[in-house]
Amino acid sequence: MNKNKTLAQIFEKIGDTLEFMGDNPFKVNAYRKAARVLNDLVEDVEEIYKEKGLQGLMTIPGIGERIAKKIVEYLETGKIRKYEEVMSLVPQDLLELLDVPGLGPKTLKLAYDKLGVKNLEDLKKVLEDGSLEKLPGMGPKKVENIKKGLELYTRMKDRIPIGLAIPIVEDIVSRLKELKEVELISPCGSFRRMKETIGDIDILVVGQDGFKIIRYFTELPGVTKVLAQGETKGSCIFEDRYQVDLRVVPRDSWGAALQYFTGSKAHNIKVRSIAKQKGLKVSEYGVFKGEKKIAGASEEEVYKVLGLKWIPPELREDRGEIEAALIDALPNLVEEDEIKGDLHVHSRYSDGTADLEEIASKGIERGYEYIAVCDHSRSVKYARGLEIDRLLKKLEEIKKVNQKKPGIRLLAGAEVDILGDGALDYPDEILKKLDFVVAATHIWKKDEDVTERILKAMDNPYVDVIAHPTGRLIGQREGYKVDIEKIIEKAREKDIALEINAYYERLDLNDINVRLAKEKGVKLSIGTDAHNIGQLWMMRLGVGVARRGWLEPEDILNTLSVEQLMEWRRKRRK
């Protein structure tokens, strides 16, 4: 198993604790940076250490000698003394309270030292009984602010899956566009970067009358609370759950503001460092040479004056995109209109609600050449998996629909379960009849490692795709135990594609693993896993993951024509 994530968490916690203890803020930042780098790292640190030793670890940007040695200590002994030492200094429940808006490390430390606050309960108490308010530097407004933050914290601890945010953002944007004062408008932040979950939603506007625009915004249907309202910024809670911030900026700062509010933070820090090296200064108002503004109206020019190509938002995570932009080596990212079909859709035959004709019609409407209808196989009883006779019946009906609807080709597919021993849920003579076979794991025992059974299934020449390879559900469950690197390696060897399941709660593979697969030369297949025709739009989410994973059109099965797709299958089976 890959230890990058565990180490990232450890360093994150060390960072939080040191910050709380009032240690050097740059040291705190160094630990956090190391945590982020490890989280994003495609290679397994353990492998790097095995192959290249301590020196190898130190070549990772953000990892120096001290942290590299801690990584080694963890790999060899399973623990890190510094971590244990630091953990014992501070009650860990307390540190979680740093997520409360308005409550930072200094105030929390003060409450801990002077009032003995050790957890959420204690905090509530000192807020209520006035003891926090009496401490030096504190006052009634700060206390009130923390109380509000605490309320928000308990209600909105969880991030929002992007699939839930999209309809809300689109609605707000289209309503704002109706206002004649609004000249330019764009969502920014993690939403624009198409991150799988987002904290709050930022929308940027250029317009004539800030007060009017903001007031209109705070009065939109769906607003349940107005947090702030002025000439340049408004902030509301929609539907008791989604915080949306609207900012109004002057036109000549549009590009700089868009760049700034899109982030990510790490990306912006690096952009600003580059500016600084060139004697320039970047802020949300523009790029400045001394007092003089030399860029800011468009994002393109902001990047250009820094010697960078414009970087697509999905790449802005400081994962090498800036280095690539410097030498004009950014990938030619796939676009949604290059997608020629959906490769994982359910029909009424199993647990979907659409019949085959509806699926075909909706596919034509979306401009697709094909849709692979992949219903569940017989073992998945809870999803009405198809017995063989039903499957054969479905194949017949697909033929008829294809004759009736020449504008699109439905591919006779199945989402075949990978059974406990790695066998597939249909025999080969049945699989042979299918146009497209997606293999998936739906049933596993607690703590079972499913790597071996998936690898075994990949020996079957009829398998085209491994669906939702990690089984995770965003915000709900971790997924099964699986060594994704082994799966990727096997996919390369057998020329099997791995799925980007575009259903908003899955997004599986995620961006990091997608990029790793690409680097290993593995093709990716995007499927919405739609169970009704109202979910086919989620292709957009899958394309977002693909772009965040640096994928180009040729990395993706769905950009092939139906003939090319069939040819790809034939070649593999020989």
Add this chain to the structure above:
DNA sequence: GCCGTTTTCGGCCCGACTGTTTTCAGTCG
């Protein structure tokens, strides 16, 4: 704690807002 075709020491992104201050600290994005 990291890092270096301006530095192996001395930096480390930038600006706004808020509240408790009388010149600034804390927090946020």
